[in-house]
Amino acid sequence: MTPSQPTRRPTDAAYGDRETKYPTELLNLPWIDVHNHAHTLSWDDRERYALAGCRAMVMVASGYHWTPYKPVRAADVRYLWDDAINRRPAIERDHFVEAKLGLGIHTGVRIENPDELLGAMGDYLELEEVVAVGETGVTPSQHVSRWELDEQRAVVEAQMELAADHDLPVILHTPNQSSDSGRSYRPELGTPGYEKNPGLGQDPVIDGENPALEAVKVDVEAARDAGLAEKRVVASHADPNNTAYLMEETDCYLSYTIGHSWLIGVDAGDVADAIEAYGPDRIMVDTDCANVLRTDPLALKRAILELYRYGIDPEAIRTVVLENPREVFGIGG
Numbered sequence: 001m002t003p004s005q006p007t008r009r010p011t012d013a014a015y016g017d018r019e020t021k022y023p024t025e026l027l028n029l030p031w032i033d034v035h036n037h038a039h040t041l042s043w044d045d046r047e048r049y050a051l052a053g054c055r056a057m058v059m060v061a062s063g064y065h066w067t068p069y070k071p072v073r074a075a076d077v078r079y080l081w082d083d084a085i086n087r088r089p090a091i092e093r094d095h096f097v098e099a100k101l102g103l104g105i106h107t108g109v110r111i112e113n114p115d116e117l118l119g120a121m122g123d124y125l126e127l128e129e130v131v132a133v134g135e136t137g138v139t140p141s142q143h144v145s146r147w148e149l150d151e152q153r154a155v156v157e158a159q160m161e162l163a164a165d166h167d168l169p170v171i172l173h174t175p176n177q178s179s180d181s182g183r184s185y186r187p188e189l190g191t192p193g194y195e196k197n198p199g200l201g202q203d204p205v206i207d208g209e210n211p212a213l214e215a216v217k218v219d220v221e222a223a224r225d226a227g228l229a230e231k232r233v234v235a236s237h238a239d240p241n242n243t244a245y246l247m248e249e250t251d252c253y254l255s256y257t258i259g260h261s262w263l264i265g266v267d268a269g270d271v272a273d274a275i276e277a278y279g280p281d282r283i284m285v286d287t288d289c290a291n292v293l294r295t296d297p298l299a300l301k302r303a304i305l306e307l308y309r310y311g312i313d314p315e316a317i318r319t320v321v322l323e324n325p326r327e328v329f330g331i332g333g
């Protein structure tokens, strides 16, 4: 107790450790979100990224969620790419965040004529604003229309070849095991917070004990066959189900998606565990924020504070949220 306490009797403050230094540098630490769909968010949500210190982001323009027609045709995905290219400069102008693009072919729903997209993709990858291919990666089960595994794999591998040719990293969509809450929602309602026509999920094309992990293994094999260095693969939606495999048997980066923890069960605690177990050198964090989901544009900033609270050093936090994304995507410098 400090003798100079003016309070009538000792308060909690008198027992505090006045020597503790708090990591004030984290309040202004710039960060990079390597996987979001911010072009689908509201203006206010994008402003939240800016206010929270986001330096740069990769806005991923792929995904069946935003195409009105199912099954999807090449032209529908092409529209998504063009829409993002069209709107990106205004987003940078309005919020001062460096907003770059990831373009790819998502396999969450079958695309009728993917070769047409693959044929056009090379020219898109020449654009200076395109810094990644993706998100892509084989998916165990599709929405609306099944896509056989060998066909999906061919589309993923072809994108990886393009990425290797254009010296771009690939953002992998790694499937998560759904966290079992013990209850399911009325089938006609689906999952609240996830805008999706319920009941249209198709039978899986990957069987076995652990289809989510099998899918990642197929992707890594595809990268090897495509001649894409594993260091150029960023496995987004990394989780406890795929961390050991990716860390111990590959050189891929792992990006933990923490913008919709309520859905996939991954949060800053998982990131802290991974940093403690494997060091920060191949770890990133992303939000995957999108308008079709209940997501939090402040999630990455919150994770920075949370990682410190969980015992991670500011130096390692900086590596994970800034240095690694800079290195791999060449943005936010």
Ligand SMILES: [Zn+2]
Binding pocket: 035, 036, 037, 060, 135, 288
């Ligand atoms: Zn995404």
